[in-house]
Amino acid sequence: MIRKILILFVSLIMTLSGGNFVSAKNYEPDEQINISVYEKINPAIVAIDAQTSDGISAGTGCIVASDGLILTGSHVVEDCKSVEVTMYNGQVYKAQVVSKMGKNKDLALLKISPKTPLKTIKFGDSQNIKVGQKVLAIGNPFGFSGTLTQGIISRIDYAKNKIQTDAAINPGCSGGPLLNSSGEVIGINQSIYNPDNNISNIGIGFAIPINDAKKFIEASRVSKK
Numbered sequence: 001m002i003r004k005i006l007i008l009f010v011s012l013i014m015t016l017s018g019g020n021f022v023s024a025k026n027y028e029p030d031e032q033i034n035i036s037v038y039e040k041i042n043p044a045i046v047a048i049d050a051q052t053s054d055g056i057s058a059g060t061g062c063i064v065a066s067d068g069l070i071l072t073g074s075h076v077v078e079d080c081k082s083v084e085v086t087m088y089n090g091q092v093y094k095a096q097v098v099s100k101m102g103k104n105k106d107l108a109l110l111k112i113s114p115k116t117p118l119k120t121i122k123f124g125d126s127q128n129i130k131v132g133q134k135v136l137a138i139g140n141p142f143g144f145s146g147t148l149t150q151g152i153i154s155r156i157d158y159a160k161n162k163i164q165t166d167a168a169i170n171p172g173c174s175g176g177p178l179l180n181s182s183g184e185v186i187g188i189n190q191s192i193y194n195p196d197n198n199i200s201n202i203g204i205g206f207a208i209p210i211n212d213a214k215k216f217i218e219a220s221r222v223s224k225k
Contacts, residue, residue, distance in 0.1 A: 037136055037183040038148050043088050043119040045176060047140040048072055048095075048110070050080035060139040060176030061085065061110060062185060064217060066117035068093075071213060072175030073190055074100045074108040085112050088146055099220040106190055107208060107216050108175075121177060124184030126163070126209035129153055134181055135165055137189055137205075139173030147173075151203070162206045163187045169205035178207040186210050 027035060048070075050057040059076030063069070070085060077083055083095040093112040100108040133153045141147050151167030165178060169189050178187035187207030 033181050034136065034148065034150060037179055037181070038138065040183050041121060041177065041179060041185075042138060042146055042148075044121045045088060045138050045146070046070060047086040047143075047145040047172075048076055048175065049084045049086070050077045051082045051084075052078070052080050058140060058143065058172040059174045060172065060189070062121045062175070062177050062188070063118050064109075064120060066120055068112040068114045068118060069098075069217075070095065070110040070112065071188065071217065072108050072110060073188065074106050076175050077108050077110070083110060085110065086145065087118075099216075101216055105208070105212070105216070107188065107213055109217065109220055121185045122183060123214060124180055124182070124186040124210055126186045126211045129156065129163065129180075129186055129209075131156060135167055135186070136179040136181075137165070137167040137169060137173065137176060138179070139169065139176035139189060141168070141170035141172045143172060154204070157206075161209060161212065162190070163209060165205050165207060166203040167205065168203070169207075188213050 044063045046061045048059040048061050057076055059072055061070040061072040064071050077097050085093045085095045095110040095112045098109050098111045131153050135151055135153055137149045139147055149168040151165050153163060154166050155164035157164060163178065169192050173189050176189045177185040178189055180186050187210055189207045191206050193204035
């Protein structure tokens with residue numbers, strides 16, 4: 001009798017769940033954080049291919065406004081003839097460069113014209129970051145779009161106003177987000193320490209604090225009015 005009741009109970013649960021009866025503990029808590037952040041943020045991250053006189057300059061971008069405003073690194077689109085943006089779902093748009101910072105700041109804004117509102121990133125506060133804090137990066141390394149890596153903040157370079165991290169950042173990741181565990185963007189990935197000319201990633205990467213990017217975006221919006 002008890003066995004029949006148990007079978008009926010399990011059958012009822014499977015029916016209510018659509019047959020998707022899964023364990024309550026598929027992932028460790030730290031894994032679940034990574035998964036949740038990635039699934040929430042990746043739709044707001046794009047791959048960028050800029051045509052220059054030397055070939056294709058590849059990078060990553062963050063959608064900062066639902067109408068198609070995208071933040072990236074200025075060196076990604078430096079002296080470009082045209083720019084293509086590929087969304088996480090493979091949809092491709094032509095983009096226009098609408099604003100760039102000075103050479104040492106390395107930030108740029110692109111604009112595309114989507115037919116429907118886009119997912120956007122969530123800004124964090126780079127004023128409150130700490131060395132040792134866990135971070136995640138999403139980028140387009142060597143054309144492998146939507147790549148997630150993790151690490152920590154290794155150092156804060158106050159003199160150069162840069163965030164140093166050991167999260168893997170490779171060519172093609174410039175302009176992508178450095179994220180905290182809440183899925184907030186705290187930095188824009190810029191460069192790696194590169195003593196062997198891209199033969200390997202040695203775990204020394206740099207990002208521009210997001211508070212600088214927020215000021216740049218606001219200034220660009222004011223100047224367009």
